[in-house]
Amino acid sequence: MSGPTPPPLPDDLVAALDALAARRPLLVALDFDGVLAPLVDDPSASRPLPASATAIARLADADDVHLALVSGRDLAGLARLATPPTGTWLVGSHGAEHGEQTPDGVHAVPLDLTPDQRAQHRELVAGLERVAAGAEGAWVETKPTAAVLHTRRTPPDQAAGAVEAAVAVATGLGLDAMRGKDVVEVAVLATSKGQAVVALRERLAGERSVDVGDVGVLYAGDDTTDEHAFEVLGDGDVSVKVGDGDTVAGARVADPASVAALLAHLADAVAAPGTSA
Numbered sequence: 064m065s066g067p068t069p070p071p072l073p074d075d076l077v078a079a080l081d082a083l084a085a086r087r088p089l090l091v092a093l094d095f096d097g098v099l100a101p102l103v104d105d106p107s108a109s110r111p112l113p114a115s116a117t118a119i120a121r122l123a124d125a126d127d128v129h130l131a132l133v134s135g136r137d138l139a140g141l142a143r144l145a146t147p148p149t150g151t152w153l154v155g156s157h158g159a160e161h162g163e164q165t166p167d168g169v170h171a172v173p174l175d176l177t178p179d180q181r182a183q184h185r186e187l188v189a190g191l192e193r194v195a196a197g198a199e200g201a202w203v204e205t206k207p208t209a210a211v212l213h214t215r216r217t218p219p220d221q222a223a224g225a226v227e228a229a230v231a232v233a234t235g236l237g238l239d240a241m242r243g244k245d246v247v248e249v250a251v252l253a254t255s256k257g258q259a260v261v262a263l264r265e266r267l268a269g270e271r272s273v274d275v276g277d278v279g280v281l282y283a284g285d286d287t288t289d290e291h292a293f294e295v296l297g298d299g300d301v302s303v304k305v306g307d308g309d310t311v312a313g314a315r316v317a318d319p320a321s322v323a324a325l326l327a328h329l330a331d332a333v334a335a336p337g338t339s340a
């Protein structure tokens with residue numbers, strides 16, 4: 064898939080990427096949907112843009128650079144669709160699932176829900192299925208710790224009511240509802256992408272025996288849940304919001320094609336620190 068050439072990256076983002084490229088160790092942590100992969104109606108059809116896949120493979124190969132994908136997707140689905148390079152750290156279900164891509168597939172940290180959480184998950188799925196049955200085009204995605212009402216193909220006049228009904232299901236179960244892009248997601252485990260990024264930074268610092276503050280981080284995300292990840296970044300890190308919407312990120316690009324350009328620039332800069340255009 065090749066689309067129109069994206070506009071040049073903003074000068075201040077290029078400068079920030081060039082400065083980040085000189086830091087080691089470097090954590091490159093990326094959201095999947097809407098960032099590496101363009102948004103589509105059918106989530107099973109999502110794939111990274113080829114240019115992004117090439118760039119992350121180069122980054123994953125670079126000296127003392129570690130790649131992580133931090134997604135709302137369940138871990139298995141994330142690995143299947145993203146096909147990340149070996150060694151990539153994977154965070155699924157907004158931080159509830161953790162794993163690593165190995166030559167033999169995903170090595171996942173076992174997930175253990177309590178009997179109460181399992182019962183709550185069953186009630187949650189049933190509740191959202193009832194909502195979906197009443198709204199044209201709506202459907203429910205089930206994950207190990209969560210369920211998602213999708214309304215991307217629902218007429219707007221029905222989608223608003225379905226969203227409110229899904230939020231009511233969550234509230235009735237004592238759970239929080241996260242509103243994303245044409246989705247309402249409800250999890251039986253409270254997690255956030257911010258906690259996940261903090262843990263990834265600490266892991267990399269521990270593995271390299273450096274201070275946490277010595278780890279440079281790039282994080283790019285497009286949705287409301289990515290704001291939690293932007294919030295935990297500090298001076299010298301680079302946070303990039305993809306697309307429209309309020310954000311605390313330090314930089315913004317328009318779309319996944321621009322993300323591919325950003326990642327290619329960073330891969331070039333990492334390969335030749337200080338000499339990148």
Ligand SMILES: O=P(O)(O)OC[C@H]1O[C@H](O[C@H]2O[C@H](CO)[C@@H](O)[C@H](O)[C@H]2O)[C@H](O)[C@@H](O)[C@@H]1O
Pocket residue numbers: 094095096097101102103104105106109133134135136137204211213215243244245246248286
């Ligand atoms: O954290 P992410 O990797 O961005 O995952 C967030 C959700 O992504 C998926 O839904 C979104 O992408 C779909 C495919 O493009 C789109 O149809 C949907 O409207 C978007 O919200 C995924 O299905 C969810 O489970 C993730 O939580």
